[in-house]
Amino acid sequence: MSGSEPTPPAQPDPADHAHFSNAGTDQAKKGHRPRDSKGWDGKLRLDKKVLGDGPTDAGAESEPEESEDEGPPPEQLAADEDLLEDTPEDEEDIDLVHLKISSIPALKLERFTKLQRICLRQNQITSIEIPESLAPTLTEIDLYDNLIAHIKGFEPFTELTSLDLSFNKIKHIKRVNHLKKLRDLYFVQNKISTIEGLDGLSNLRQIELGANRIRSIENLETLTGLEELWLGKNKITELKGLDTLTNLKILSIQSNRLTTITGLSNLPNLEELHISHNAITEISGLENNTNLRVIDISANPIEHLTGLKPLKHLQELWASYCKISSFAEVERELRDKEELQTVYFEGTPLQTNQRALYRNKVKLALPQIIQIDASELPFLPPLQELFLWHHD
Numbered sequence: 537m538s539g540s541e542p543t544p545p546a547q548p549d550p551a552d553h554a555h556f557s558n559a560g561t562d563q564a565k566k567g568h569r570p571r572d573s574k575g576w577d578g579k580l581r582l583d584k585k586v587l588g589d590g591p592t593d594a595g596a597e598s599e600p601e602e603s604e605d606e607g608p609p610p611e612q613l614a615a616d617e618d619l620l621e622d623t624p625e626d627e628e629d630i631d632l633v634h635l636k637i638s639s640i641p642a643l644k645l646e647r648f649t650k651l652q653r654i655c656l657r658q659n660q661i662t663s664i665e666i667p668e669s670l671a672p673t674l675t676e677i678d679l680y681d682n683l684i685a686h687i688k689g690f691e692p693f694t695e696l697t698s699l700d701l702s703f704n705k706i707k708h709i710k711r712v713n714h715l716k717k718l719r720d721l722y723f724v725q726n727k728i729s730t731i732e733g734l735d736g737l738s739n740l741r742q743i744e745l746g747a748n749r750i751r752s753i754e755n756l757e758t759l760t761g762l763e764e765l766w767l768g769k770n771k772i773t774e775l776k777g778l779d780t781l782t783n784l785k786i787l788s789i790q791s792n793r794l795t796t797i798t799g800l801s802n803l804p805n806l807e808e809l810h811i812s813h814n815a816i817t818e819i820s821g822l823e824n825n826t827n828l829r830v831i832d833i834s835a836n837p838i839e840h841l842t843g844l845k846p847l848k849h850l851q852e853l854w855a856s857y858c859k860i861s862s863f864a865e866v867e868r869e870l871r872d873k874e875e876l877q878t879v880y881f882e883g884t885p886l887q888t889n890q891r892a893l894y895r896n897k898v899k900l901a902l903p904q905i906i907q908i909d910a911s912e913l914p915f916l917p918p919l920q921e922l923f924l925w926h927h928d
Contacts, residue, residue, distance in 0.1 A: 619643060626650050628673075634658040640665045649673075657681055664689035671695065679704070680722070687711050701726070702744065709733040723748065724766075731755050742766070746788075753777040767792070768810070775799035790814070790832070797821045812836065812854065819843030833858060834880065841869040852878040856909070861885035867901035878907040 619632055625647050637643070637659040645651065646667040653676040654666070661682040666674070671692035681703040687710050690696070696715050702724035709723065710733050719741040721734075728748040734740070735758050742764035750770040756762070757780045765781070768790040775794065778784065779802040787803070788810040795815045800806065801824045809825070812834035819833065820843045828847045832854035839859040844850065850873045860866070863886065870876060879898065881887055887894045895908050906912055 620645075620648075623648075628652045629654075631655045631657075632659070636660055638662065641667075645670060652676065654678065666693070668692045690715065713737055734759060742786075745770070756781060764788075778803060786810075800825055822846055829875075830854075841865055844869055844873075848873065849875055851875050854880040855884065856880045857883035859885065861889070863897050863901050866898065870902055871904075874904060876902065877905055879905055880909050882909045 619635060619637070620630065620643060623630065627648055628650050629652060630645075630648070632643070633655065634657070637656060638661060640656070640661060640663070645654070646669045648670070650673055651670050652673055654670075654674065655676075655678040657678055658681045661679060662684060664679065664684060664687075666677065666689060672695065674693055675695055676698040677690075677693070677696060678698075678700040680700045684701060684704040684706060687701065687706060687708070690699070690711060691714070694715060695717060697717050698720040699712065699715065699718060700720075700722040702722045704726055706723065706726040706728060709728060709731070712718070712721070713733055713735050716737065717739055718737055719739055721737075721740060721742070722744040724744050725747040728745065729750060731745065731750060731753065732755050734743070734755060737759055738761050740759050740762055743759070743762065744766045746766050746768040748770055750767065750772060753767070753772060753775065754777050756765075756777055760780055761783060762781050763783055764786040765778075765784060766786075766788045768788055770789075770792055772789060772792040773794065775789070775797065776799045778787075778799055782802060783805055784803050785805055786808040787800075787806060788808075790810050791813040793815065794811065795817070797811065797816060797819065798821050800809075800821055804824055805827060806825045807827055808830040809822075809828060810830075810832040812832045814836055816833065816836040816838060818838060819841065822828065822831075822843060823846050826846050827849060829849055830852040831844075831847070831850065834854050834856040836858055838855070839861070841855075841860060842865075844853075850870075853870070853876065858881075860881065861884070866881075866886070870879070879902065881894075881898060886898070890897065898908050899905065
């Protein structure tokens with residue numbers, strides 16, 4: 537969820553994550569976490585030029601629910617064209633992607649009596665009109681990248697476990713809190729300014745709200761089953777409203793307006809914290825987050841690594857484009873972390889001041905690691921180690 541930020545290593549192709557609401561596929565294989573530090577944190581790693589900058593007014597309020605002038609109506613699906621003509625009526629999974637569909641009723645979905653999942657990505661749908669007869673079997677609806685402005689039409693679909701409304705024109709979260717079986721809910725890249733309308737969704741496992749207009753973390757208290765919260769590229773200034781989310785494992789809040797790390801003391805199960813591209817000056821407030829395995833502090837004006845001592849299970853530290861300059865401090869703060877395998881210090885004074893020796897000096901300070909920045913480490917001969925120590 538800036539166009540002048542440095543390009544990080546190993547940025548994945550967004551196409552690798554083209555269907556992030558299928559939560560068990562590509563993301564699971566890749567560790568289910570951001571693999572770059574570019575500031576976007578949703579499961580689609582899109583370039584920020586694509587996402588746009590959102591509103592800049594500091595006092596923006598939630599706008600009334602009303603239709604916008606979207607220009608001429610989209611091209612209509614021809615009435616005599618049946619895109620599902622050859623699909624058997626006992627089909628359980630339908631994908632109709634990028635086909636200029638604007639009318640769901642024209643698809644005549646009511647004929648499919650066993651439908652469990654429907655994906656209508658990248659079409660021109662403005663109105664959610666899925667036949668009520670599908671409600672007993674339908675568990676996943678994917679309407680990513682359409683022209684939907686209002687959340688309507690989900691009243692009968694109480695069996696849904698996954699709903700994707702990303703990349704639409706939605707301003708308000710409404711009429712979904714009766715979907716008690718929802719586990720995955722996606723609102724990436726909409727026009728949402730307030731987190732609301734989610735009360736009672738206690739089975740929700742993850743919610744994606746990246747690239748919206750949110751200024752405050754609020755109204756999440758009842759989401760006690762939440763394990764992943766994605767809030768990248770919003771306007772959030774303070775970490776708060778998280779105390780009841782004791783099952784939270786992943787918190788991603790990159791590219792916001794944070795100045796401090798606070799409000800995490802009641803999250804003992806937190807395993808990943810992605811907080812890059814903010815205005816944080818020091819690492820603090822992590823004393824109770826002893827299960828953290830991954831922390832991404834990249835592109836913050838952080839000069840020191842103090843504050844990481846409690847994180848005995850740390851496996852990955854992403855600190856590219858911070859202001860860390862002391863190899864002695866790297867050794868002092870991180871050498872005792874036996875599970876640490878990966879560090880990113882690209883763009884820090886550690887690298888820019890001694891480019892030729894940088895990687896070897898990091899390895900000497902942290903002999904347990906196997907990866908520095910984007911590359912795994914080569915074998916370092918003992919004589920070279922000795923040379924480096926004597927010429928430090």
